[in-house]
Amino acid sequence: MAHPPTHPRKKVSPEDCWDLTPMFGSDGDWEALYTDLESRLAEYETFKAGFGDDFRQFKACLDFDHSMGRDLEKIYTYAHLKNDEDKTAPAGDSLFQRAMNLYTRISDASSFIVPKIQAVPVATLKAYIQEPDMAAYRFYLEKIIRKIPHTRNEEAEQLLAMAGESLAAPGQIFSQLDNADLDFGSVTEKGETKPLTHGNFISFLSNKERKVRKAAFDRYYDVYDGHKHAISSALAASVKKDLFLARARNFDTARQAALFRDNVPEPVYDNLIISVRGGLSPLYRYLDFRKKALGLDELHIFDTYVPVVRDVEFHMPYDEAVQTCLEALAPLGEEYCSTLEKGLAAGWVDRYENKGKRSGAYSSGCYDSPPYILLNYDGNTINSLFTLIHEAGHSMHSWYANRAQPYPTHDYTIFVAEVASTLNETLLGQHLLKKYADQPEMKAYILNREIDNIRATFYRQTMFAEFERVVHGKAAENQPLTLETFTTIYRELLADYFGGGMVIDPALDLECLRIPHFYSAFYVYKYATGIAAALGIADRINRRGQPAVDDYISFLKLGGSMFPIDELKTAGVDMGSPGPVEATVAHFDSRVDELEALWQSN
Numbered sequence: 377m378a379h380p381p382t383h384p385r386k387k388v389s390p391e392d393c394w395d396l397t398p399m400f401g402s403d404g405d406w407e408a409l410y411t412d413l414e415s416r417l418a419e420y421e422t423f424k425a426g427f428g429d430d431f432r433q434f435k436a437c438l439d440f441d442h443s444m445g446r447d448l449e450k451i452y453t454y455a456h457l458k459n460d461e462d463k464t465a466p467a468g469d470s471l472f473q474r475a476m477n478l479y480t481r482i483s484d485a486s487s488f489i490v491p492k493i494q495a496v497p498v499a500t501l502k503a504y505i506q507e508p509d510m511a512a513y514r515f516y517l518e519k520i521i522r523k524i525p526h527t528r529n530e531e532a533e534q535l536l537a538m539a540g541e542s543l544a545a546p547g548q549i550f551s552q553l554d555n556a557d558l559d560f561g562s563v564t565e566k567g568e569t570k571p572l573t574h575g576n577f578i579s580f581l582s583n584k585e586r587k588v589r590k591a592a593f594d595r596y597y598d599v600y601d602g603h604k605h606a607i608s609s610a611l612a613a614s615v616k617k618d619l620f621l622a623r624a625r626n627f628d629t630a631r632q633a634a635l636f637r638d639n640v641p642e643p644v645y646d647n648l649i650i651s652v653r654g655g656l657s658p659l660y661r662y663l664d665f666r667k668k669a670l671g672l673d674e675l676h677i678f679d680t681y682v683p684v685v686r687d688v689e690f691h692m693p694y695d696e697a698v699q700t701c702l703e704a705l706a707p708l709g710e711e712y713c714s715t716l717e718k719g720l721a722a723g724w725v726d727r728y729e730n731k732g733k734r735s736g737a738y739s740s741g742c743y744d745s746p747p748y749i750l751l752n753y754d755g756n757t758i759n760s761l762f763t764l765i766h767e768a769g770h771s772m773h774s775w776y777a778n779r780a781q782p783y784p785t786h787d788y789t790i791f792v793a794e795v796a797s798t799l800n801e802t803l804l805g806q807h808l809l810k811k812y813a814d815q816p817e818m819k820a821y822i823l824n825r826e827i828d829n830i831r832a833t834f835y836r837q838t839m840f841a842e843f844e845r846v847v848h849g850k851a852a853e854n855q856p857l858t859l860e861t862f863t864t865i866y867r868e869l870l871a872d873y874f875g876g877g878m879v880i881d882p883a884l885d886l887e888c889l890r891i892p893h894f895y896s897a898f899y900v901y902k903y904a905t906g907i908a909a910a911l912g913i914a915d916r917i918n919r920r921g922q923p924a925v926d927d928y929i930s931f932l933k934l935g936g937s938m939f940p941i942d943e944l945k946t947a948g949v950d951m952g953s954p955g956p957v958e959a960t961v962a963h964f965d966s967r968v969d970e971l972e973a974l975w976q977s978n
């Protein structure tokens with residue numbers, strides 16, 4: 377049973393908490409390593425003169441820096457987990473602040489290393505990479521060599537570093553305004569006045585009462601309308617900042633700079649948009665069906681979150697949820713499931729809400745810890761079950777990568793991070809559709825959930841990606857970025873992507889001003905590629921069985937030892953081709969067919 381929010385941390389049963397002792401037996405052990413790391417900081421000075429042609433000194437520097445980084449990860453992971461389990465506890469906050477302070481000091485002390493490596497002649501670096509005892513560092517060094525054409529001289533790099541805090545201002549201003557200063561007022565629901573926040577906005581849009589949904593939508597965007605000029609200025613400044621940094625590092629565009637990090641060819645980005653635009657018909661058909669199922673004359677954005685089927689009763693205690701997940705993930709093999717079962721049953725998961733605990737859910741850990749999961753499990757919604765299996769996907773990705781890779785290449789990129797979690801959700805959806813095959817309402821609910829998830833993660837995020845491409849393209853052409861520029865571009869995209877089956881309210885033009893990911897440019901497309909890759913892997917497992925599972929497990933073991941496009945090829949998915957994106961459109965279309973058929977038969 378989930379604990380109420382007022383339940384103090386000290387009253388939570390140990391079996392419901394994560395076990396942090398694999399990292400440190402006590403806070404005292406953490407203190408000991410913290411003190412040791414501080415004492416070792418000064419050793420960085422021994423490498424500041426550079427390496428010349430001394431291979432031993434070169435490797436000693438890499439070994440020392442990675443040893444420091446590995447221990448720092450333990451320090452940070454323990455501190456942030458302790459802090460998140462109870463934000464009201466001063467001890468956890470103190471550990472976290474000290475960990476962040478040490479992180480800053482180590483980053484500063486080690487900042488000379490990459491420039492010193494890049495100062496070594498490329499021919500010498502390539503010779504070093506071939507040394508037998510450098511295998512763990514090969515990919516790490518190859519990435520550094522790739523960056524040489526985009527690294528400036530020492531003086532310019534110092535100036536760019538000094539400007540970092542100022543250049544971060546647009547995102548910080550938006551975040552402060554959006555999270556601290558905007559007041560969305562309240563909405564009346566069933567005669568009760570409730571505050572409207574970012575956190576409950578979607579809950580209001582999921583309300584069965586249309587007047588409640590519309591009131592929440594209108595109130596929410598009225599607030600953005602009142603701040604639209606300030607926010608558009610912040611967004612314009614962020615776009616110009618990205619262009620400045622790209623050009624400062626010898627890239628033609630901000631997108632080229634952003635995709636360079638993962639070695640993702642620009643046609644991958646463009647082909648995503650082309651293929652999704654070519655697959656809008658199923659989305660239009662779903663929106664038309666949604667309008668009909670809800671009995672509406674017009675469908676508005678505030679009508680797209682409420683389920684098209686009536687509420688279904690759902691209750692699943694945590695232990696039963698674990699077993700359900702294991703049943704769904706059985707195709708991934710005995711090792712995967714037995715490892716996960718042990719972790720979810722004892723040690724990995726902080727299960728329930730308690731007073732002061734961080735909201736939401738995540739998977740987090742380090743090279744020398746279990747892959748921990750923070751939950752606020754509520755067995756009264758099916759979303760809790762999907763959240764559990766989602767985070768379990770991240771954790772098992774980390775478990776395999778940490779055991780197969782040396783420390784320098786264990787950490788995987790964001791591009792592939794959501795693949796493992798989304799695959800797990802896909803397998804769970806397939807399992808539940810079979811489990812509830814004789815319960816049409818539950819089956820329709822699950823189908824509706826998957827369809828809306830694809831709509832939000834695949835179609836909507838691709839529209840965001842196209843917005844970024846257009847806006848940053850205008851900046852590169854030295855065109856002005858005004859409020860009218862942003863809203864005009866966004867309205868045209870809304871009409872293209874959703875106008876086939878939905879009325880585009882004028883206020884929705886302002887949605888482009890409330891997306892925080894736009895301050896981390898060219899990030900959102902990874903959500904769309906991630907779900908496409910996951911669906912492709914799931915389909916491959918269903919069709920090919922064990923060989924496809926073996927390929928997938930091999931992919932998990934790669935960690936960050938290859939660029940993400942190459943890693944996904946190991947799992948049998950080529951994101952450089954339009955195939956996975958087109959298959960996602962076809963999958964969406966088939967799910968809409970299934971939902972329509974169920975609705976018509978009932």
